[in-house]
Amino acid sequence: GAVVSQxxxxxxxxxxTSVKIECRSLDFQATTMFWxxxxxxxxxxxxxxxxxxxxxxxxxxxxxxxxxxxxxxxTLSTLTVTSxxxxxxxxxxxxxIPITGGQETQxxxxxxxxxVL
Amino acid sequence: xxxxxQSLFLSVREGDSSxxxxxxxxxxSTYLYWYKQEPGAGLQLLTYIFSNMDMKQDQRLTVLLNxxxxxxxLRIADTQTGDSAIYFCAESISGGYNKxxxxxxxxxxxxx
Numbered sequence: 001g002a003v004v005s006q007x008x009x010x011x012x013x014x015x016x017t018s019v020k021i022e023c024r025s026l027d028f029q030a031t032t033m034f035w036x037x038x039x040x041x042x043x044x045x046x047x048x049x050x051x052x053x054x055x056x057x058x059x060x061x062x063x064x065x066x067x068x069x070x071x072x073x074x075t076l077s078t079l080t081v082t083s084x085x086x087x088x089x090x091x092x093x094x095x096x097i098p099i100t101g102g103q104e105t106q107x108x109x110x111x112x113x114x115x116v117l
Numbered sequence: 118x119x120x121x122x123q124s125l126f127l128s129v130r131e132g133d134s135s136x137x138x139x140x141x142x143x144x145x146s147t148y149l150y151w152y153k154q155e156p157g158a159g160l161q162l163l164t165y166i167f168s169n170m171d172m173k174q175d176q177r178l179t180v181l182l183n184x185x186x187x188x189x190x191l192r193i194a195d196t197q198t199g200d201s202a203i204y205f206c207a208e209s210i211s212g213g214y215n216k217x218x219x220x221x222x223x224x225x226x227x228x229x
Contacts, residue, residue, distance in 0.1 A: 006159075034217075043121075043205065043221040044160070093159055106217065108152075108160040 003027055004096055006109035013084055014117055020080045021112045023094030029074035030096035035067075038091040038111070050077045074099070084116040123206050123220035129227055135193040137223045139206030142187060146208040149182060150217070151191045154203045163191070163204075193225075201227045 003026040013019050023033055031052050036044040048058045048069050056069035066088075068080040077096075081088050093111040120142045129135045141149065147168050152160040166173045166180045166189075173180045179192040193200055203222040210216050 004159075041222075043219045046216060046218075049216070095160075107162070110159040111157075113157075 004094065004107050004109040006092075006094060006112050008112060009110065010113040010115075012115045012117065015085055016083055018080055018082045019084055019114060020078055021092055021094075021114075023077045023079070023096070023109050025075045025096045025098070025107075028096075028098040028100070030098055031074060032097045033071060033077040034095045034106070035069060035077075035079050036093045036095065038093060040091075044093060047079075081114065084114070086116045089114055089116045121206055121208055121218050121220035123204075123223045125221065126224050127226070129196050129225070131196060131198060131227055131229050133196055135191075135196045135200070135225055135227075137191045137193075137204050137206075137225065139189040139191075139220055140187055141189065141206070141208045141218075143208055143210050143218070144184075144187065146210060148209045149180075149189050150205075150207040150209070151178075151180065151189075152205040152207060152219075154205065154222070156202075160205065196225075196227050198227045198229075201225055 005024045007022045033050045035047045037047050038044045046059050047062045048056045050056045050069045050071040052071045058064045071077040091111050091113050095106050095108040123139045148165050150165040151163045153163050154160050164175050164178050166182050171182050177194045181190045203224050205222045206220040207217045
């Protein structure tokens with residue numbers, strides 16, 4: 001099946017620093033990638049939809065200046081948490097839709113666990 | 118707004134069947150999904166059903182959809198300890214980009 005990777009798998013950083021998380025589709029191209037956030041024992045909340053070559057679409061309540069998304073190529077999207085604070089600690093998961101896939105095909109990465117001290 | 122609800126916990130004995138239930142609100146959903154998440158991992162797509170179907174079977178998995186009641190269920194036959202995980206129900210909502218709304222997840226515990 002389609003493989004999506006995320007890097008890093010976990011990161012610990014100091015408050016005030018910025019953290020970049022990468023999401024890559026390894027064996028397919030994707031025009032659309034999604035970024036989700038998952039709190040402990042909670043559901044996934046969609047943060048933004050990222051389209052290659054254009055600005056990301058953010059969900060209501062998600063600060064676009066706080067969570068910078070760049071979708072520079074058909075296989076890579078990045079999420080940068082700027083000036084991270086302890087409340088940004090969470091599990092961040094990306095998902096992608098292959099160019100050749102139908103609406104039903106959405107593949108998830110393994111997630112990145114962020115801990116801000 | 119859109120909402121997906123699931124019971125939070127289910128415990129079954131190994132070899133029995135598990136049934137995980139989900140209700141959703143958006144009647145225009147085109148697809149409904151079941152994902153599995155093991156501890157510390159991402160989501161694995163288990164199965165999905167198109168909204169004009171009422172049942173789909175895939176090996177040990179059976180999905181039932183009652184569109185009138187907006188109720189979705191996942192039945193796992195012959196449940197094994199490896200099935201212990203969190204199961205998320207999700208609906209795709211209209212408006213493009215295959216936006217998914219997830220339930221809170223049902224934690225399935227399988228005991229001997």
